[in-house]
Amino acid sequence: MQDARPIPDSIDDTLSLLSSAGYVADRALATVLYLSLKMGRPLFLEGEAGVGKTEIAKVLASSLGRKLIRLQCYEGLDVNSAVYEWNYAAQMVEIRMREAVDGGKGGEAARAELQKGVYSDRFLIRRPLLQALEGEAGAAPVLLIDELDRTDEAFEAFLLEILSDFQVTIPELGTIRAKEPPIVIITTNRTREIHDALKRRCLYHWVDYPDATREMAILKAKVPAAGEELSREIVAYVQKLRGLDLFKNPGVAETLDWASALIELDKLALDPQTVSDTIGVLLKYQDDIARIASSDGKKVLDEVKSELRAAAVAQGN
Incomplete structure (x- = not known):
């Protein structure tokens, strides 16, 4: 692993740090991340699946040269599996x-x-939380507690105790304390509410779907092979879908997957048949797919094409 680097000195440095690793963040996210690092407080990221919450921890660990330790949460997670x-x-x-x-x-x-x-x-078999407390020589790791909402309140209470003191007691060995607390990122998809006591230990940020400008920047950074026309149509189409009150809106991850799929098919622009054939890359529920396969899908594509043409004409003038 590369040598650990110091945390950013400003919000602008934080934006640059994320950008250098291909993560396009808005200033609000960069601000709360910067404060989390400076204050030594866990960062609690909430938002829909696929908006880039988990990626923040990965990019942060890579950019700072820290080890990433990931605790993937699930129903029934207990101390034996977590600590x-x-x-x-x-x-x-x-x-x-x-x-x-x-x-x-x-x-x-x-x-x-x-x-x-x-x-x-x-x-002793060390699980993620104990690994994060013990750390490594040189720098504290980044601890990603992913999808906390999949666990139960009992695990929340235990996690609160660990985050309060960054220590854990093993009856046979004694108390293990972190020499340097890990950088903690907690994510949740908000399938249930997390207890206020745990949230109060953290700095909170809601990670929303990006607007068209930022999603375009993300697409260019992550899928540079996508042409300009195709990229604009993809972003405009996905933005339109998110306004249709679908059961599950496509996230940024689906946008990137769709762009990659269209490149594999050598597509330079969207057309009704291509959208129909590849919609399963973008949407994951049959009711949503059936809706887009009907007249709604054609209407959305027509609107996208029309609006982009109008924007091009206006820009030319």
């Missing part, structure tokens, strides 16, 4: 080997020594 657990299989092997050597006649002292041995560091 640590003991390697019981290896412990049993160790116990059997010790018994074979002394024939089980070692007495209380031997049993105490055995218990101390099997609950030593070499049998």
Whole structure:
């Protein structure tokens, strides 16, 4: 891994840092990220799936030369999966080997020594939260706690305790404290509300869908092979779809996937057949696809073509 670099000195530096890694952020996001880094507070990012929340942590880790440690949340996530657990299989092997050597006649002292041995560091399996607390020599890692809303309130309470003191107690080993707290990014898709107590520990930012100008910049940065006309039509079309009250609007990730798919098909511009054939790259629910396959889809494309032509004429004048 590359040498760790210092955190940005200003909001403009933060914007430049993200931009250099291909992440097109608005100033509000750069501001809250800068403050999070300067104040040492976790950053809580909420928003629809596919708007780039997870990517922020990846870009930040890469740009700062820090290790990225990711805790992917899911229903039923507990301490054993998030913090640590003991390697019981290896412990049993160790116990059997010790018994074979002394024939089980070692007495209380031997049993105490055995218990101390099997609950030593070499049998400890470190999960993401413990890895983040222990860190690495040189610089604290970036800890991404992804899709926290998939967990339950019990895990939230445990996480709040860790984020309050950046320490965890393992009964057999004692308390482990972070020498330098990790840079913490928490994301949620807002499928449920997260408790206020946890949010108060963080700086909060809602990551919205980008406007057309920023989405165009993102597309150019991530899929530079897309031509100017195709890129404008893609962005305009996706922006229109987000105004149709679909069950699930396409995110930036889908915009980029669609652009890549159209390039693979050697398309230079959108047409009704191409939109129909590739709409499954953009939309993920059949009701939405059926709606766009009807007259709504043709109407959207006609509006996009018409508005872009009018804009080109106005620009020419």
